[in-house]
Amino acid sequence: MAGAEQLERPRLVRRRAGHLYGLVVTGSVLAAAPETIGLVRLALVLVGTLLVYWAAESYAHWTATRTLLGRALHAEERREVVTDGLPLVAACLVPVAVLVAEAVLRVPTGAGVRVALLTNTALLVAVGWRMSTAGGVRGVARVANAAGIGLLGAALVVLKYTLLH
Template structure:
């Protein structure tokens, strides 16, 4: 956090949200990572489900998100070195923790995929259920972020809808491909 950032956060107190996401992802970077995790995981789920089995879809989602996470974390650590900051265990550990929401956000849709499949849903239906949850989570993140910034409820609902459109786009892609 730079001096300017610290001054801004003192001038504008963070609003607390009633949303369940407020305690999980505390800042804009974490929310960004969570959105990326949901959208990338959803996209991979759609692509892998075209010709794969349930196990292959789960492995594809988890492996792809791990690769994205490692690449992003590696880039951040590398960038710190470029700026002349010494790379040590503490800095590397901080960098790894900062990107964790990318992986956290993908857990629930994968669980829904597995549970709906275990309950007898065919793979396309189970994927659609998981994508529905991803879309709802995206809407929740959009709403929560807007409310934290002091946006009125009505406008926050518009932000929720806009963020949910990312999930809707993935669902439309799934329906177009199947």
């Protein structure tokens, strides 16, 4: 690899994959949340968890990019590596907003987590639909792709209410 311009396609792939991965991690945190945690505290744990994942992923990409280029990264390349991972963190913002709104409305924690987990599952389906559409997938295959990604969220719901709690 000779420069930053050759990193364009991997950057776009990382951004799209990061958003999907962020929703899966978000769902995992929601599924593992105990009924005794407050909704605001859970929102903070969720953001904190995604920030840790973002830092780890950014470090891994930074190191791998530096290794492939065989040199230290330039300022613009460092900025790109760090900012390209932000969709992973941004993925949790809607579920976090749901949790905070529920806390303001004094929704019980159990019900609030269920709504946030179902919201996250709906977001997975929507992202699956958008990614399929952007990839030129049409018809039944597009529905199957969106449903397949949605099954990740459904699996987390099943785990939460059968095996985890």
